[in-house]
Amino acid sequence: MSKQLSAMSWRKGNGVAGRPWNGAKREYDLFKELTVGVIVVSLLVVAVSAIFSSPDDKSVTLKSWANSQPNDFVVTTNAELGHTSDSAGYGPPYNSTTDASQTIGALDLQSLAGVKIPIDSAKDFVIGPLSTLPNTPAAVSTWKAASSAQQTAWTDAYGKALDTAKGDPAAVASGNYGPVPAITGELLTMAKQGSLDSVLNAGGSFYNFNYTRSMLFLGDSAYFTDLATSLHLTGDQWGMINGIGYYPGQSWLWMFSLFYQIEPFKSLPNADLVIILIVAALTMVLMIVPLIPGLRDLPRLIPIHRLIWKDYYKRR
Incomplete structure (x- = not known):
């Protein structure tokens, strides 16, 4: 019994989880969400894929x-x-x-x-x-x-x-x-x-x-x-990040492909090695951003997130 009471007192503590909700409330229909999420979205995906999907080119052999x-x-x-x-x-x-x-x-x-x-x-x-x-x-x-x-x-x-x-x-x-x-x-x-x-x-x-x-x-x-070349997939056509056509696809490769489009990298005989080392260095900088004074403070100094979550900060 004492264990149950201690557990209840923990749940009703002063933490965020124990505070009463004073915000807006509305009815929530789980069945309706399931119907929309599974059936309607599935139909939309099939329809959009049939209309806008990439051409199914045959394999090159x-x-x-x-x-x-x-x-x-x-x-x-x-x-x-x-x-x-x-x-x-x-x-x-x-x-x-x-x-x-x-x-x-x-x-x-x-x-x-x-x-x-x-x-x-x-x-x-x-x-x-x-x-x-x-x-x-x-x-x-x-x-x-x-x-x-x-x-x-x-x-x-x-x-x-x-x-x-x-x-x-x-x-x-x-x-x-x-x-x-x-x-x-x-x-x-x-x-x-x-x-x-x-x-x-x-x-x-x-x-x-x-x-x-x-x-x-x-x-x-x-x-x-x-x-x-005919499918715009060569390096000087941003081909590293293309699917089929003109526009970039896999965005995580843009940093590699960027350097191949500009001088002096595009003319270097050892461009691959140079670009790999540059991207590796930039990736390391990105990984240690939370440890770099000044750089890690940018979100606080330039609070763009407050515009995105303005309703939250307005209530707060």
Whole structure:
């Protein structure tokens, strides 16, 4: 009994919870709120989504690329074979290309973790997938038997011929390209059939959600860049924070994207590293605002919150 009395006295104490309410009162219909909150809002969400939602674009795949831009596919495949693509020279975490990482003096964050996802563009994007075919093309065996110098000579010669032919393999003049034209043609056929997507994304497992290799291969193409440009998704179009269209989407990325639009950051060769460090420093400042004299007093010195909650402060 004494415990109950002490509990009651605690509830009726002088704290905020124990004070009597002297403000306005009104009836409250919980069932009506539940009806509006669940049924009406659900109908509104469905209706507005049907009218104003973003377009449901189809996924970009190696198959769609090969069928819509076969010439670009061949040009990119030759670059992968010759290790001259962006992926081939990216550096950590994909490969150990010399001087590929962004640095500030001795600070090299990109290389700290090392090569965690080893990528050999010729082997992983071209020769490996072709080797999985039931009848491996003879051109693959010829390529494997050649020296690195010979392979480089073939891809360099074919790349220059493709440039002269404006990227059209059918218009390439005859020359010493070794098995490269046959290899690029076989991979193009494989991609058009859709089997290249399956092979690159398999990763040695039946269930796989790692699209790193196919994304890197696509990212090396002019097709993918042109597609991003048409959807306003490139860096100079505020693409880091876009959904599809012109306007910003994920607002939490605006600080990163802002610096890419202005000088001198947009012209720096190590812009990624510089901007990451700047945003990290600004984030730390934001985290310690309650500890910074003067800055932490701004809400008291500039009481904008009193305008927002003016009814409360008026009653008070």
